[in-house]
Amino acid sequence: MKLALLVGAWLAGILLGFHVEADLLPVALLLLAALPAGVLLRLVGRSLWPVLLVVVLLAGLLRIEAFEVSASPLAVVEKETVTLQGRIANDPEATARRIKFVVSVDEIDRAGETTRPDAKGLVYASPPLSLLSQRGDPYFRYGDTLVLEGELRQPQVFEDFDYPSYLSHQGISGILWVRNTELISQGDGRPASAWKGWMFGLRRNLAEELQEALPEPHSALAQALLLGLRGQLPPGVKEDFRQTGAAHLLAISGLHVGVLMAMTMMAATWIFGRRSPAYLLLALAAIWFYVLVSGIPVSVLRAGIMGSVFLAALALGRPRSALPSLALSAAVMVGIDPKVLGQISFQLSFTALAGIVLVLPYHSKISEAITRRAAASGSWWRHLAWQAGNWISSALIVSLGATLATWPLVASNFDRIPLASIPATLLALPAMPFILAGSLATGGLGLAHPLLGQLTGWITFVPLSYLLVLISVLPSPGIPGTWVGAPLVLAWYGLLLGLMFLPGRV
Known part of the structure; x- marks a missing residue:
């Protein structure tokens, strides 16, 4: 209980710091005042907990004061033609038409003016002929240094999704649609990068085995749920998940x-x-x-x-x-x-x-x-x-x-509550362990021998089919989620927290 209170005070201070413009001097004076207040409480035989919680809250507030926001955005206008050099910072993923990856920018040329921003960009590119002849899909690799020429765009808000905010939380502040690509070097020679590149290679191999052993869209769904690769999911399947309120199942999370x-x-x-x-x-x-x-x-x-x-x-x-x-x-x-x-x-x-x-x-x-x-x-x-x-x-x-x-x-962030969202999640999650274990077995055994992958693929086909049918047959109407505001969210989580203290809970 005491640990939970301290954590709550710390997070409250962080939240307060995001919403209140606090000067350093008043906060420091309050922290100094906590010392005599604590001594006074001790002299009169009272608990020090109120003072301690205030100190932790103020410490959270100070943490925000010391927190520095990242540099200026990569995309400063809605559209512009640029040339940039940078290093691929994640595992590239094939989509329907292009290869998608994140690039850490070293320098960027805007109409003859070169700058070196500390920024990342989301890139959609087609591989050059040199890579088509040297590598397999998706051709680009983690750690590659590239020169990219194309149209840099600012992310746009969708109808029910704040895409710019979603990307900014990942440090991404621009989208580059590439016309010309040149490979400068492969990898950076660091052991950590080599290890990460090996893991991404294993991930690609597992994806290839899933494609060999399972039909579509089962293969694409297995890749999305096990490997986090959603680029091959058919638009119809994505729409079914979105309409039924189960799209969060496609994004690997806690x-x-x-x-x-x-x-x-x-x-x-x-x-x-x-x-x-x-x-x-x-x-x-x-x-x-x-x-x-x-x-x-x-x-x-x-x-x-x-x-x-x-x-x-x-x-x-x-x-x-x-x-x-x-x-x-x-x-x-x-x-x-x-x-x-x-x-x-x-x-x-x-x-x-x-x-x-x-x-x-x-x-x-x-x-x-x-x-x-x-x-x-x-x-x-x-x-x-x-x-x-x-x-x-x-x-x-x-x-x-x-x-x-x-x-x-989900309701407060996406302003919509699909009526089938809760039953869809309840009915889908029991199949998730079978899908994850089956997909891993299919990909892993397929690496040993294709026939083994095919055999386990037939078993994995069953829970994948169950999930696809479930999402396709559930109704899609929804109700606005605007009524789910901060008071209701806090009250709901307060109620769940209270369950910890029910008699008989072990």
């Missing part, structure tokens, strides 16, 4: 990490039992392997750290400390980079994981009751039926926790 962690723990508990640490180690390995094969996006990396903190709390025998420890890990990340607090990906990752952590004790009680009934069932087929019911109930409970924890954020 939701996926949390479901994978919870279901891996449940499967490992059934195999090894809770007395062996193997059930926690297996979940930890599953989280970080998923982080790696998904391309190490920042949102998944943060979720991996938070999931690891939760597992550590369980390993130390302090399950009641799991949620405060999760909050502490989030507070540390916000302290390192305060702007993440305003990113919807960070908010969804934290709330999804917190929702899953919150329902796990209730799940344990239900699972134990079902296990006792299975043991007393008297026949193997009844025992098997009870175990199947246990798995289904586990998947639904985890899905419910993640869905109830995230829906206010």
